[in-house]
Amino acid sequence: MSEVKDNKNLSRKEVSYNKLKGLGEEIIEDVIKKDIPSLKVPSRGTSNIVYDDAKRYFVLGDRYGKRSLGNVKQIKKIGQMVQVANFCKDLVQREKTATLREMYYVSEGWDIGFDNQQESNIVGEDIEVTLGMSREDLGLMPEEDGASVYGNIILKEGDVEIDALKSGKSGYTISPTIDEVEFLDHDVERVIAVETMGMFHRMVQEEAYKKFNTLIVGLKGQAARATRRFLKRVNEELNLPVYICNDGDPWGFHIAMVIISGSAKLAHVNHDLATPNAKFLGVTASDIVNYELPTDPLKDIDVLRLKELSNDPRYRDPTWQTEIKKMLKIGKKAEQQSFSKYGLEYVVDTYFPEKLELLS
Amino acid sequence: MSEVKDNKNLSRKEVSYNKLKGLGEEIIEDVIKKDIPSLKVPSRGTSNIVYDDAKRYFVLGDRYGKRSLGNVKQIKKIGQMVQVANFCKDLVQREKTATLREMYYVSEGWDIGFDNQQESNIVGEDIEVTLGMSREDLGLMPEEDGASVYGNIILKEGDVEIDALKSGKSGYTISPTIDEVEFLDHDVERVIAVETMGMFHRMVQEEAYKKFNTLIVGLKGQAARATRRFLKRVNEELNLPVYICNDGDPWGFHIAMVIISGSAKLAHVNHDLATPNAKFLGVTASDIVNYELPTDPLKDIDVLRLKELSNDPRYRDPTWQTEIKKMLKIGKKAEQQSFSKYGLEYVVDTYFPEKLELLS
Numbered sequence: 001m002s003e004v005k006d007n008k009n010l011s012r013k014e015v016s017y018n019k020l021k022g023l024g025e026e027i028i029e030d031v032i033k034k035d036i037p038s039l040k041v042p043s044r045g046t047s048n049i050v051y052d053d054a055k056r057y058f059v060l061g062d063r064y065g066k067r068s069l070g071n072v073k074q075i076k077k078i079g080q081m082v083q084v085a086n087f088c089k090d091l092v093q094r095e096k097t098a099t100l101r102e103m104y105y106v107s108e109g110w111d112i113g114f115d116n117q118q119e120s121n122i123v124g125e126d127i128e129v130t131l132g133m134s135r136e137d138l139g140l141m142p143e144e145d146g147a148s149v150y151g152n153i154i155l156k157e158g159d160v161e162i163d164a165l166k167s168g169k170s171g172y173t174i175s176p177t178i179d180e181v182e183f184l185d186h187d188v189e190r191v192i193a194v195e196t197m198g199m200f201h202r203m204v205q206e207e208a209y210k211k212f213n214t215l216i217v218g219l220k221g222q223a224a225r226a227t228r229r230f231l232k233r234v235n236e237e238l239n240l241p242v243y244i245c246n247d248g249d250p251w252g253f254h255i256a257m258v259i260i261s262g263s264a265k266l267a268h269v270n271h272d273l274a275t276p277n278a279k280f281l282g283v284t285a286s287d288i289v290n291y292e293l294p295t296d297p298l299k300d301i302d303v304l305r306l307k308e309l310s311n312d313p314r315y316r317d318p319t320w321q322t323e324i325k326k327m328l329k330i331g332k333k334a335e336q337q338s339f340s341k342y343g344l345e346y347v348v349d350t351y352f353p354e355k356l357e358l359l360s
Numbered sequence: 361m362s363e364v365k366d367n368k369n370l371s372r373k374e375v376s377y378n379k380l381k382g383l384g385e386e387i388i389e390d391v392i393k394k395d396i397p398s399l400k401v402p403s404r405g406t407s408n409i410v411y412d413d414a415k416r417y418f419v420l421g422d423r424y425g426k427r428s429l430g431n432v433k434q435i436k437k438i439g440q441m442v443q444v445a446n447f448c449k450d451l452v453q454r455e456k457t458a459t460l461r462e463m464y465y466v467s468e469g470w471d472i473g474f475d476n477q478q479e480s481n482i483v484g485e486d487i488e489v490t491l492g493m494s495r496e497d498l499g500l501m502p503e504e505d506g507a508s509v510y511g512n513i514i515l516k517e518g519d520v521e522i523d524a525l526k527s528g529k530s531g532y533t534i535s536p537t538i539d540e541v542e543f544l545d546h547d548v549e550r551v552i553a554v555e556t557m558g559m560f561h562r563m564v565q566e567e568a569y570k571k572f573n574t575l576i577v578g579l580k581g582q583a584a585r586a587t588r589r590f591l592k593r594v595n596e597e598l599n600l601p602v603y604i605c606n607d608g609d610p611w612g613f614h615i616a617m618v619i620i621s622g623s624a625k626l627a628h629v630n631h632d633l634a635t636p637n638a639k640f641l642g643v644t645a646s647d648i649v650n651y652e653l654p655t656d657p658l659k660d661i662d663v664l665r666l667k668e669l670s671n672d673p674r675y676r677d678p679t680w681q682t683e684i685k686k687m688l689k690i691g692k693k694a695e696q697q698s699f700s701k702y703g704l705e706y707v708v709d710t711y712f713p714e715k716l717e718l719l720s
Contacts, residue, residue: 157528165520166522337459344466
């Protein structure tokens with residue numbers, strides 16, 4: 001693919017199209033040169049997933065596998081890759097998208113099909129890593145929508161302008177095609193993402209968007225890819241600091257950490273998804289103690305998970321290490337909503353201001 | 361509560377406030393009359409849940425339990441009911457809402473608290489059935505948002521006007537406070553609700569909203585209470601026919617049926633949630649055969665569930681009985697997205713027009 005460059009003047013769509021076309025051209029060139037056509041596919045095995053200290057997220061290492069039409073066992077796999085790449089090229093060209101599920105069904109009409117959807121998903125990922133692009137760039141969309149956004153920002157999707165203060169109380173929903181969205185204008189100083197829609201609605205109701213001049217993002221649990229992309233974009237393109245407030249337990253910690261430092265499984269696209277400058281605002285073990293929050297005892301599985309986190313390179317930072325140790329020591333966890341012990345308004349009137357001051 | 365009337369000139373909020381206040385006044389009256397204060401709470405036991413053939417949904421029967429301050433075992437329960445009713449009255453008065461989780465945490469500051477959240481949830485339900493109002497009317501909101509809506513309708517939330525064609529590709533999100541939303545204007549002839557966001561995005565992309573002059577509603581699986589309320593309101597207030605298109609399996613059938621005829625568990629609020637005129641558009645067992653869809657074999661649990669449905673009064677209709685029998689006979693199920701076998705556009709270009717004509 002030496003002739004295909006990531007030209008900065010090209011749109012993401014054009015780059016995708018060229019890369020997909022390049023994959024086929026590479027095979028044709030081999031045929032013309034009478035070489036045996038082959039493709040290099042970067043390895044996604046555990047041993048090739050490396051934590052990059054400078055980038056502060058997981059990346060893929062240098063190892064790759066070669067798939068050659070000279071190897072009988074690999075012929076079907078190459079055929080599948082070419083079919084999927086062709087399907088994606090068609091999607092990009094026609095400005096359409098499809099879910100992985102739809103692609104699997106569409107493949108029923110192909111000469112080389114799949115035995116099950118898992119197989120077609122894996123070939124989709126093969127194309128992602130081979131081209132170094134995320135599947136959204138290839139027109140393959142996840143089923144799920146992203147987070148809800150409320151606050152003073154104007155976005156543009158196609159020719160439609162959207163005001164995230166005027167999209168209803170549940171806000172603007174980040175769509176899977178977030179990379180096609182333009183940021184037209186905004187008047188906020190920061191972004192606060194919260195784990196649950198319960199807390200999102202609390203913040204809208206208490207007018208946290210005014211009080212902290214912030215966007216409010218309701219993650220709905222583990223952040224969807226589109227949400228992570230949105231947070232990265234507002235952080236890097238609009239220079240807005242991003243704060244994450246989740247439940248005070250290992251699962252809440254890790255929902256934040258996947259936003260901050262990406263996941264190992266998606267090492268090949270973390271450069272598009274991770275927001276290493278995002279900060280964890282709480283709920284921390286220290287908060288549980290300092291605010292005397294209502295708690296639940298840690299379960300065995302919580303303890304196990306906390307111990308795993310403490311050995312994870314993404315949690316190397318001393319603050320994380322301290323907080324994990326402290327939670328193990330007190331043996332307790334607490335939810336975001338537990339601040340309601342002091343009244344519904346407390347979290348916005350007292351907790352957020354105090355924590356934001358500490359972090360800024 | 362003889363003095364409190366459902367006056368049509370009062371807003372839902374005012375009715376809620378009066379009913380909540382009435383609950384306390386009833387107790388005070390008993391005290392003044394030197395009677396032993398007691399409350400009548402309609403029974404939610406299985407034997408008091410009746411399918412109403414005329415209404416076409418489950419309702420509560422006439423049985424009720426009496427809770428009296430003269431019974432030592434019931435004193436705590438009455439105390440809890442009064443506390444919760446008072447908390448709700450305060451919410452309604454201050455135009456606030458809280459989640460059940462928040463209420464549980466708030467209750468930590470009360471003289472009469474709860475041992476766990478399940479206990480406080482049940483008391484919340486006690487108030488609902490006693491007053492014959494849904495908990496949203498009492499300010500107690502579910503955590504989850506409702507469906508996504510795309511199409512030509514203008515809504516008003518507070519002083520904000522929302523155009524569901526201009527809220528982004530993922531549409532307008534129905535918020536838990538859907539009863540406060542006004543329908544200002546629309547230019548559609550029908551509503552089509554689909555089970556998955558994958559299908560929702562397919563319909564937006566293929567411009568189904570134009571082709572069928574329809575609102576598109578993405579249910580995201582089992583419909584949230586706010587979604588069911590929205591569908592009922594557009595059906596009854598705007599006279600729009602509602603069609604539901606789900607996966608062709610017992611779970612898809614039942615997601616539709618809960619929208620149409622409500623659930624047994626919520627018999628006390630089905631009058632606000634059920635849309636008996638909504639129609640199931642597909643995917644039916646007949647569709648699986650007629651369109652030669654890609655299928656999966658029915659699992660044991662699917663067969664079991666289909667047999668349960670065939671004995672459920674909500675499925676008495678001969679069409680349902682035929683379709684359930686047919687699915688059991690072919691032993692197969694199919695997803696909405698399986699129409700992609702014929703290309704991404706097929707479902708909008710061919711399937712929907714054919715089925716809509718059959719049903720109208």
